[in-house]
Amino acid sequence: xxxxxxxxxxxxxxxxxxxxxxxxxxxxxxxxxxxxxxxxxxxxxxxxxxxxxxxxxxxxxxxxxxxxxxxxxxxxxxxxxxxxxxxxxxxxxxxxxxxxxxxxxxxxxxxxxxxxxxxxxxxxxxxxxxxxxxxxxxxxxxxxxxxxxxxxxxxxxxxxxxxxxxxxxxxxxxxxxxxxxxxxxxxxxxxxxxxxxxxxxxxxxxxxxxxxxxxxxxxxxxxxxxxxxxxxxxxxxxxxxxxxxxxxxxxxxxxxxxxxxxxxxxxxxxxxxxxxxxxxxxxxxxxxxxxxxxxxxxxxxxxxxxxx
Ligand SMILES: Cc1ncc(COP(=O)(O)O)c(C=O)c1O
Numbered sequence: 001x002x003x004x005x006x007x008x009x010x011x012x013x014x015x016x017x018x019x020x021x022x023x024x025x026x027x028x029x030x031x032x033x034x035x036x037x038x039x040x041x042x043x044x045x046x047x048x049x050x051x052x053x054x055x056x057x058x059x060x061x062x063x064x065x066x067x068x069x070x071x072x073x074x075x076x077x078x079x080x081x082x083x084x085x086x087x088x089x090x091x092x093x094x095x096x097x098x099x100x101x102x103x104x105x106x107x108x109x110x111x112x113x114x115x116x117x118x119x120x121x122x123x124x125x126x127x128x129x130x131x132x133x134x135x136x137x138x139x140x141x142x143x144x145x146x147x148x149x150x151x152x153x154x155x156x157x158x159x160x161x162x163x164x165x166x167x168x169x170x171x172x173x174x175x176x177x178x179x180x181x182x183x184x185x186x187x188x189x190x191x192x193x194x195x196x197x198x199x200x201x202x203x204x205x206x207x208x209x210x211x212x213x214x215x216x217x218x219x220x221x222x223x224x225x226x227x228x229x230x231x232x233x234x235x236x237x238x239x240x241x242x243x244x245x246x247x248x249x250x251x252x253x254x255x256x257x258x259x260x261x262x263x264x265x266x267x268x269x270x271x272x273x274x275x276x277x278x279x280x281x282x283x284x285x286x287x288x289x290x291x292x293x294x295x296x297x298x299x300x301x302x303x304x305x306x307x308x
Contacts, residue, residue: 002053002061002087010037010046012159014166017259017292025279026286029179030170031261032163035296040084040109043296044187045077048147050155053081056141063088065133066143067124070100071303073296074146079109090114090137094121101302148186153220156190163291172289175199180293181206181236181271185213187295188231189220197228202290204236204271211241236274242266248273261294264301268294 013036017029034043056064063082068075068091075091082089089111093103097115106113116124123129130142146152167173178195182188182203191201205213214233221229238245244265252269256262263269272292278284 002057002064002085004085010041012037012162012294014163014170014291015261016170017261019255019259021276021279025284026288027279027284028172028289029275029292030163030172030175030289031292031294032159033261033294034159035262035294035298038080038084040080041077042080042299043073043077044156044159044293045074045147045296046081047155047158047190048074048152048186049078049081049143050158051151052141052143052147052155055151056143059141061141062139063090063137063141064143065090065092065137065140066147067092067094067121067145069094070098071102071300073300075106075111076102076299077296078143078147079106079111082111083109088112088140090133090140092116092121092124092133094118102299105299146184146186148184148216150220150223152186153190153193153224156187157194159187159191159293160194175289175291176284177202177288178291178293179204179271179275181267181295182213182233183207183241183267185217185233186220187293188213188233189217191293192217192221192229192231193224193226195230196226197230199230201231203231203233204274205233206237206267206270207241208237209235234274234278236270238270238273251276262298263294264297266300267297271295 013033014030017031022029037046064078066078079089091106091111091113093113093115095118177200178191179202182205188201188203238248248265248269251273252263
C-alpha cells in the first residue's frame, strides 16, 4: 500500500504577501505555502507524486524507483513519502557518489541509492534504460525524473481546490491568475488543466527557454484532451538554471526580512523576482489579485551557503 491514509490530506496555508512593491502597484498576492504541507514532505513534489503512487498501487508495486541529482527536491520528497507512508524507495543519482545535505536525508529516510555517473544518467531517455533496473527491482514502479508527465500534472490539479476553499479567509471572492516557478512545466500544466481557461496561469521559467517547457506543457494539455488552455511563460532563469547573482540574493534576503516567507534561489526566489519585474513593467492592472504558489524546495538551499 503506497497511498496515504484517507485522513492524511496535506493542507497548504494561503496567506497574503505583504511587500512594498505590490502595495505601491495596487496588486494583491496571496501565497499558497506548499512548503508547509508537512514537516518531511515539501512542495509541489508531493502533488506531482500522488497520481504516480496511485498507479504504483494499482500495479501492486511495493515501492518506487526514480531519478534525480544530488540536491533533488523530487528525490527528497519521494524518500520522505516512503518513510512517512512505509514504502520502499530507490534513487538513481546523477554523477558520482557525494555527500550533500540532500543525500544525507535520502539515506536517513531509507532510500537505496545508486550512482549512475554522468554518461549513465544521460542515457535515462534511451529505450531500454529501465530494463535492468526493472529486472533488479521487479516490485518497484518507475517514476520519471521530477515526477513529470500527465500523471504528475493531474496530481497538481488539487492545488486549485486548496486555494478555492481558503479564498474566503482572505476576504476574496475570486482572483485573476496564478504565478509560479516552472522547471519542467508539469505543475503549471496541472493548474492549466484544473482551470480549463477560468483563470490564466503564468509560469516563471527557472530554466532557459530552450529547455522546452512550453512544448512539454502543450504535450500534456494535448494528451489530456483539454479544449481551452490559458497560460503564458516568462523567462526568469537569470542566465541559466541554478545560476545565482547578487541582485537575486539581495531580493531573497529583503523579501524574507519584510514578509517572513523563506525562499530559495533556484525556483521560488527567481519566480517572485520575475513577478516583481512584470508588476513594475505594468503587466498587471491596479486591483489585480494573484495566487503565487510557493513550490517548496527549501531543503535544496542548504547547497547554497550564501542563503542557508
Ligand atoms: C522547488 C521547486 N519549484 C518548482 C519546480 C518546478 O516544477 P515543475 O517541474 O513541475 O515545473 C521544481 C521542480 O522542478 C521545484 O523543485
